[in-house]
Amino acid sequence: MEQSRGAYHRTPFFIVFVLLLLKLVLLRYFFFAGVEITRLAADALAVLVLLSILELVTPARIKGPVYWGCNLIFSLLLFSSTLYFAHFNSVPTYTALNELHQVTGIQSSIQSTIRWIDFIYFADILVLALLWVVNRAKGVRVPGRRPVWKIGVALVLVLSLSGSATFIQLGKSITNELVQAENLGFLDYQVAAALKAREENLTIQNGNIKDTISRVNQLQLTYPYHSPERAITGESPKYFGAARGKNVIIVQMEAFQNFPIHLKVGGQEVTPVLNRLAAEGMYFPNVFQQIGQGNTSDAEFISNTSIYPTGTVAMSTGYGDRILPSLPSLLRKYNYETNTFHVNEASFWNRIKLYPALGFDRYYDKPAYNNDHFNEFGASDEELYRLGVDKLSAVSQSGRPFYGQFVTVSSHFPFKVPEDRVRITVPDSMKGTQLGDYIQAVNYADYAVGTLIDSLKAKGLWDQTMLVLYGDHFGLQSKDNDPAVVSQQLGIKYDPRINRFNIPLLIHLPGENKGIVIDQVGGQLDIMPTVANLLGISLKEENFTAFGHDLLNVDKNIVGMRYYLPTGSFFNNEIVFVPGQGFEDGTAVSLKTRQPVSDLAPYKEDYEYILKLMNLSDEYVKLLPKR
Incomplete structure (x- = not known):
């Protein structure tokens, strides 16, 4: 009897792990129109980190409700993220999810994006709730944790944290947010976004807006916005004061x-x-x-x-x-x-x-x-x-x-x-x-x-x-x-x-x-x-x-775009360019012919320029004084 109760004690951990992982698989299908099995390791490690922490800090007497609540919150998070992606075609970060209260202002717009299949995230919630009620009615009680189980969970936590940190480090250099999210998985992508924001904020704390403006001006002088003839003659701007x-x-x-x-x-x-x-x-x-x-x-x-x-x-x-x-x-x-x-x-x-x-x-x-x-x-x-x-x-x-x-x-x-x-x-x-x-x-x-x-x-x-x-x-x-x-x-x-x-x-x-x-x-x-x-x-x-x-x-001219296209995307006089993991595996389409452009080499300087310019813009706006 004691052995079966110990097994029951560990059951929520394994059941919820499988359920959350399956829901992340579903999210990948919605976001990336398919699932690469090799990518699931990042999702599995991230879920293990989350559940191991819960397992170690949650008292045995409330473990069932905590796991059930975690599953429910996780389902709501993925449901909201799926609607967000369907509406904006971008993987939401924690900052975007903070703006969910704005949904009430465009309620009909959001309702138009909801599909019946989106509710599949909640398919297990009712079943789990019923099982929990039945077990409570039978008087099943979960015994205290055995030391060996706690040690095992702690070891899983350390290993999964190490694995997730490795994935995040490897994906750090990817500027394309969609590719980065696919590589890291939804949860580690949130961590990567938070770490990037922290690094940027630390840089800004030591920044000087005059220095930033100087670097903006110097950078823009390197791009041929004006033809050599116009630059030499220094003619007055057309339509000035019209x-x-x-x-x-x-x-x-x-x-x-x-x-x-x-x-x-x-x-x-x-x-x-x-x-x-x-x-x-x-x-x-x-x-x-x-x-x-x-x-x-x-x-x-x-x-x-x-x-x-x-x-x-x-x-x-x-x-x-x-x-x-x-x-x-x-x-x-x-x-x-x-x-x-x-x-x-x-x-x-x-x-x-x-x-x-x-x-x-x-x-x-x-x-x-x-x-x-x-x-x-x-x-x-x-x-x-x-x-x-x-x-x-x-x-x-x-x-x-x-x-x-x-x-x-x-x-x-x-x-x-x-x-x-x-x-x-x-x-x-x-x-x-x-x-x-x-x-x-x-x-x-x-x-x-x-x-x-x-x-x-x-x-x-x-x-x-x-x-x-x-x-x-x-x-x-x-x-x-x-x-x-x-x-x-x-x-x-x-x-x-x-x-x-x-x-x-x-x-x-x-x-x-x-x-x-x-x-x-x-x-x-x-x-x-x-x-x-x-x-x-x-x-x-x-x-x-x-x-x-x-x-x-x-x-x-060249104009950068991010969010609806990944960072590093740009339009210039000839093409629209969208990066892959970087420049080399990116794609370009001619603005005139609407046909793919295979030779990307002439546009590498444009790519590097627009990344620098957008980074300086971010730095500039963050250094503006508060009112």
């Missing part, structure tokens, strides 16, 4: 990819308003998103600061307590009043701190608008623009120029437009699909931009205002949209990386009616320097550190 003293409105369009521009579906223009703006102003068709964990809020951060997101935390959450060099702060020196408009609560993604940090004088969030119940956020883009133009008109009447930022949400995932607001009919083959819903959503968003323009004209502001519009990030979810199907449905060649991350940028100058296409490759980092040039503001003379460049005055 909108000097004018009002500025920047519209950040939710989930707006570039492919709908000039697209027709069923003979109907998807974006007639933006098409007209492109025909009358500046259109930049080769601009790409660069957001990190903060998604839409990161886009606001990037476009106003020209600083890379760190990728490890939403910039509003991690750096909303800093004094951020930014476009609003810069424009204050030129007597601009700066306002930002968003129909959601300012607490969402910590904008309540981000907006003051960016230097906005005022923000108008959810309580300021009439709720016309467009979607889960409440007010529609039309209502957003109505209130915004009224407030900006009052600023203009006071005699001051204004900068107004609008953050739209009517084209937010899952792209459901109320039936009475639908303005375009999609073909039957698209009805009920995410692609069809997306076309209707961006069409409505385009229509709403038209109401903004009409309101500006009615208030006498159109001829005194520079209008800038850009997309914050992709819309179509990769798991729900086969590129071949999208290509066939729309009559375009849809590349899962190039088209997915390609966003529009349009700029309309007062009094201009002749369009120009700027083919230069760029990113959201480049918006602020481009706008500053048009306003006649020299960032060099202002001693402003920007990691992007004026797209009207560069001959070659």
Whole structure:
């Protein structure tokens, strides 16, 4: 009897070990579309570390509930991580999981990603709970631990810790987060992320921002942004001051990819308003998103600061307590009043701190608008623009120029437009699909931009205002949209990386009616320097550190991307590059032909440059003083 009880005593350890390991196998299947048996050693060692600690510190009388609770928490963690990966296509770290409370703000978006198979993580929970209840009813008691068992568990702990440490050390040099997570396993990946953050923070503690700025400037001088001819002649920047003293409105369009521009579906223009703006102003068709964990809020951060997101935390959450060099702060020196408009609560993604940090004088969030119940956020883009133009008109009447930022949400995932607001009919083959819903959503968003323009004209502001519009990030979810199907449905060649991350940028100058296409490759980092040039503001003379460049005055460009693509990914004038474990096993696709590029050698310097530049950007933002 005593022997059987001893065996029972050890049973939870082995059962939970097997269950947790099986769940990590399932996670690997969801994340990496398959399971390599050789990778499971890292998962097994990490689980052994966790359970050995529990076994050694847990009193025998509560061991059953503790193991059951551990299994439940672990299941919730993996379930949440699977939903996160499905929505963002990135392996979440502990910093991303800290932001799970933001889910309530995009509840319908998250619900749309849940599949019935995701609940398989909890399949064993009910069975274990029932077994525990039965055993309690029978009066089964677990005897005290035998010394030999405790010694064995301690030895397992030491060996598994040593093995996990070896895996983490071997994976330390991998910059591609997805490859690193696959090599290390989910649990050790969290440890590696924490260790990396600790090393970076220790470096920052001894850092000097002036030294960092100097190294940023020196590094950027090594990249040929300007042709030798331009560098030699030192010609004045093109379009410098073309909108000097004018009002500025920047519209950040939710989930707006570039492919709908000039697209027709069923003979109907998807974006007639933006098409007209492109025909009358500046259109930049080769601009790409660069957001990190903060998604839409990161886009606001990037476009106003020209600083890379760190990728490890939403910039509003991690750096909303800093004094951020930014476009609003810069424009204050030129007597601009700066306002930002968003129909959601300012607490969402910590904008309540981000907006003051960016230097906005005022923000108008959810309580300021009439709720016309467009979607889960409440007010529609039309209502957003109505209130915004009224407030900006009052600023203009006071005699001051204004900068107004609008953050739209009517084209937010899952792209459901109320039936009475639908303005375009999609073909039957698209009805009920995410692609069809997306076309209707961006069409409505385009229509709403038209109401903004009409309101500006009615208030006498159109001829005194520079209008800038850009997309914050992709819309179509990769798991729900086969590129071949999208290509066939729309009559375009849809590349899962190039088209997915390609966003529009349009700029309309007062009094201009002749369009120009700027083919230069760029990113959201480049918006602020481009706008500053048009306003006649020299960032060099202002001693402003920007990691992007004026797209009207560069001959070659490179923009890095992380998070939705692994660190080290970049777009330059020729390709999009995505690393493997490093550069040599990376892949590249031509931006022009959409075909794979086999010879990577010419781009190694670009890869090394962008890694250095992004690291310096991280160092710079972490050294900014707190407010």
